[in-house]
Amino acid sequence: MLASGSGSNLQALLDTPEIRPHVAIVISDRPDAPALERAAAHGVPTETVLWSAHEGRDSFSATVAEVVEDSGAKGVVLAGFMRVLGPSFVTRFPDRILNIHPSLLPAFPGRHAVEAALRHGVAISGVTVHIVDEGVDTGPIAAQVPVRVDPDDTVETLHVRIQAEEHRIYPEVVTALVQGRIEVVDRKVVMR
């Protein structure tokens, strides 16, 4: 699992009995990420890969891929990981990288998705779990949940409601991944 920030999704995943035994390592690009403390509290090994120690995306991605492979992990779960991994990383784990995004993709990809949705004035936003491909937030969709937008919502209040859904849906999809129940056929995700 890869995380850069608070790690509330990571926490929801580690608290899921079907998932926790399959978590080989938690990797962060930030040594001070609270996500690392959450992993350590669960007895999961952690490692930091610093962006600044690399010459660019390809070399950073190659190091992360090596750390993942050395851990024995066969799949990758992005839980608020704020770096885009290069194409060579994605092709090393074909259809076995999941990401969670705080909007109904393909609307509002990239950073600041909650703010962008609010600014646009949508009545409904939501959560998307998708397989990572070589684009940014463009991969096959595994699950989506709508979240209503209230007229007086701020980025914070809307993100709280979105995260409540994230913490429910991500464990479901990651459970399917660790149980080998996810397949991609013609860019469509099939979950058995």
Ligand code: GRF
């Ligand atoms: C989540 O809202 C997720 O959708 C986005 O980054 C955020 C991570 O939050 N990719 P947390 O670190 O899991 O609390």
